[in-house]
Amino acid sequence: MKHKEDKGKSNRSTIIEAEFNRKALHYESNRLANWYQAQGEQILHQITSLDGAVIDVGCGTGWLLRRLIKQNPYATCIGIDLSKQMIEQAKIKIHVERLNNVSFIHGDWEDAAIIEKVRDRLDQPVSKIVCVSSFHYFRHPEIAVRSMHDLLAPNGSLFLLDRAMDGSIGTFTWDFLHRYLIKDQVRFYKTSELVSLLEKTGFENVRVLKKINRWLWKQKLYTSLALVSGIRGVTPVEAS
Numbered sequence: 518m519k520h521k522e523d524k525g526k527s528n529r530s531t532i533i534e535a536e537f538n539r540k541a542l543h544y545e546s547n548r549l550a551n552w553y554q555a556q557g558e559q560i561l562h563q564i565t566s567l568d569g570a571v572i573d574v575g576c577g578t579g580w581l582l583r584r585l586i587k588q589n590p591y592a593t594c595i596g597i598d599l600s601k602q603m604i605e606q607a608k609i610k611i612h613v614e615r616l617n618n619v620s621f622i623h624g625d626w627e628d629a630a631i632i633e634k635v636r637d638r639l640d641q642p643v644s645k646i647v648c649v650s651s652f653h654y655f656r657h658p659e660i661a662v663r664s665m666h667d668l669l670a671p672n673g674s675l676f677l678l679d680r681a682m683d684g685s686i687g688t689f690t691w692d693f694l695h696r697y698l699i700k701d702q703v704r705f706y707k708t709s710e711l712v713s714l715l716e717k718t719g720f721e722n723v724r725v726l727k728k729i730n731r732w733l734w735k736q737k738l739y740t741s742l743a744l745v746s747g748i749r750g751v752t753p754v755e756a757s
């Protein structure tokens with residue numbers, strides 16, 4: 518039975534990986550590229566200086582990490598993505614732009630072995646973790662956030678930006694379709710649910726830094742986003 522469940526999970530991840538493998542080559546020039554990059558800009562507004570390492574979970578082609586390393590050339594940036602082709606593109610782009618201190622790992626954030634691989638690659642404590650437009654793909658959101666919490670150094674920050682169901686009938690409808698018609702793992706959350714998730718996994722000072730509810734923002738019909746942040750405290754969190 519367990520075997521069957523695991524197989525189901527990996528099949529669903531394979532479908533998502535295949536989707537982004539198809540998109541990878543044109544990901545930074547397609548119709549939605551401006552929309553995704555504008556989301557990355559929201560993170561750049563928050564991270565004005567860097568000490569230590571930054572991890573980008575679901576980094577895609579690494580646009581955000583390229584911007585971050587240009588502003589902070591002595592930082593260490595590591596991107597992780599489920600899609601092999603996204604990671605290939607990310608590697609090509611840092612090579613073309615001759616950027617150092619950025620590396621990419623192909624793998625599933627929900628796989629403990631991948632998190633260990635990230636840990637092994639670190640040469641500095643993790644001061645920031647960013648996750649932009651990727652969170653809604655996770656099968657076990659609580660475990661995914663807990664892994665982010667555990668990888669951060671004390672006083673390190675998580676910035677999580679994703680679509681928010683509140684204020685958007687469209688996102689609410691997509692969530693319904695994914696749950697009951699498409700029946701895949703994609704789930705959207707209300708801003709309050711994202712906040713609760715961060716609090717539940719031990720983050721302190723959890724805040725909603727930004728909400729965007731706009732028509733025709735960056736060529737998308739309607740946008741509903743929430744950027745939430747939390748800080749890893751200095752005392753260890755007991756597992757619940």
Ligand SMILES: C[S@@+](CC[C@H](N)C(=O)[O-])C[C@H]1O[C@@H](n2cnc3c(N)ncnc32)[C@H](O)[C@@H]1O
Binds near residue numbers: 600
């Ligand atoms: C919409 S793209 C966002 C990419 C990038 N963060 C951006 O803002 O442009 C979502 C990305 O999340 C990745 N992803 C989905 N599930 C993942 C997982 N479990 N582990 C790592 N990456 C994942 C996908 O492969 C895809 O590249």
